[in-house]
Amino acid sequence: MKKKLAAGAMTSVIFLSxxxxxxxxxGAERSIDRTEELLPVEIREYEGTNLSSVDDFRENSIEGPQxxxxxxxxLNITGLVENPQNYTYDEVINGYQNYEKIVTxxxxxxxxxxILWEGVLVKDLLLEASxxxxxxxxxxxxxxxYTTSLPIDYIMNNDIIMAYKMNxxxxxxxxxxxxxxxxxSKWGYKWIKWITEIELSDDINYQGFWESRGYSDSGDxxxxxxx
Ligand SMILES: Nc1nc2c(c(=O)[nH]1)N[C@H]1C(S)=C(S)[C@@H](COP(=O)(O)O)O[C@H]1N2
Ligand SMILES: [Mo]
Numbered sequence: 001m002k003k004k005l006a007a008g009a010m011t012s013v014i015f016l017s018x019x020x021x022x023x024x025x026x027g028a029e030r031s032i033d034r035t036e037e038l039l040p041v042e043i044r045e046y047e048g049t050n051l052s053s054v055d056d057f058r059e060n061s062i063e064g065p066q067x068x069x070x071x072x073x074x075l076n077i078t079g080l081v082e083n084p085q086n087y088t089y090d091e092v093i094n095g096y097q098n099y100e101k102i103v104t105x106x107x108x109x110x111x112x113x114x115i116l117w118e119g120v121l122v123k124d125l126l127l128e129a130s131x132x133x134x135x136x137x138x139x140x141x142x143x144x145x146y147t148t149s150l151p152i153d154y155i156m157n158n159d160i161i162m163a164y165k166m167n168x169x170x171x172x173x174x175x176x177x178x179x180x181x182x183x184x185s186k187w188g189y190k191w192i193k194w195i196t197e198i199e200l201s202d203d204i205n206y207q208g209f210w211e212s213r214g215y216s217d218s219g220d221x222x223x224x225x226x227x
Contacts, residue, residue, distance in 0.1 A: 148208035
């Protein structure tokens, strides 16, 4: 009798354990199934300022939207520098202090968008590369062959950022992934997208894509855009 009870109890313990393992196992599997990473959602208001949407831009790029592969992407800092650089995407966004600012992009076509941009200071990249005193101009090159240039003083004195996020989401391919220059107080054609190379130059007469087609070199918003 005693023996039989013990055996019964043992059977129950084993039975219960099996059920518990089954239940736990099932629970664990379910929670793994349920944990899905949700894409961050674009924000449309920030500290009292209404923001445009990443979809409010008119796509007018010279070769249409570019698809840049994040893994093989490299950002080169070249020209009149002591230490040329060759960064991966992660090295840029995780290797430097990040900054946020709300800036409006104005295209010469007559539309504008106000966006919360997040990125790194171009100044920090230039200082790391130790540019020579003969460098006067920063020429930006892009994946689609587009180029534009800005005076080095403008970059150094205005906390100009190269953005990798807009309204808290990673730049979509058509908006310039991985990086777009936030050339504040300049017309949209200075806001180069899909940046692949930052070249330090002494060529103060350099003309980028639109500049060599009649748009002003300064690109200042408070002046007309035609030369
Ligand atoms: N690489 C590259 N960057 C570019 C352009 C381009 O054609 N290629 N167009 C410029 C112009 S004219 C404007 S107004 C802005 C507009 O940004 P969006 O194309 O994201 O709207 O991108 C600028 N940057
Ligand atoms: Mo533009």
